[in-house]
Amino acid sequence: MDGTIRSAIEPGMRVYIILKKDQRTGKLTEGVVEKILTSAAKHTRGIKVRLESGEVGRVQEILD
Numbered sequence: 783m784d785g786t787i788r789s790a791i792e793p794g795m796r797v798y799i800i801l802k803k804d805q806r807t808g809k810l811t812e813g814v815v816e817k818i819l820t821s822a823a824k825h826t827r828g829i830k831v832r833l834e835s836g837e838v839g840r841v842q843e844i845l846d
Contacts, residue, residue: 785828785841791818796846799831799839810842 783790785797798810813833820830828840 783844785844786825788818788820788823788825788829790844791815791829791831791841793817795844797831797833797841798843798845799833799837800828800842801837801839804839811837811839812845813837815841 785791793815795815796812797815798812800808801811813835815831816834817832818829819832819838828842830838830840832838
């Protein structure tokens with residue numbers, strides 16, 4: 783599932799995010815959403831979230 787629509791993402795979901803430092807390589811990081819940081823309903827590059835591990839990035843794919 784796509785990570786560009788805020789209403790599709792909830793805390794506790796497993797997702798793949800792309801960290802700022804990994805944008806050039808495209809390396810994805812898997813984790814569980816702790817908090818949604820983007821206030822807009824939709825974002826073309828992905829909704830920004832904080833994972834339970836503390837990492838912040840944009841959602842690329844929703845796993846569940």
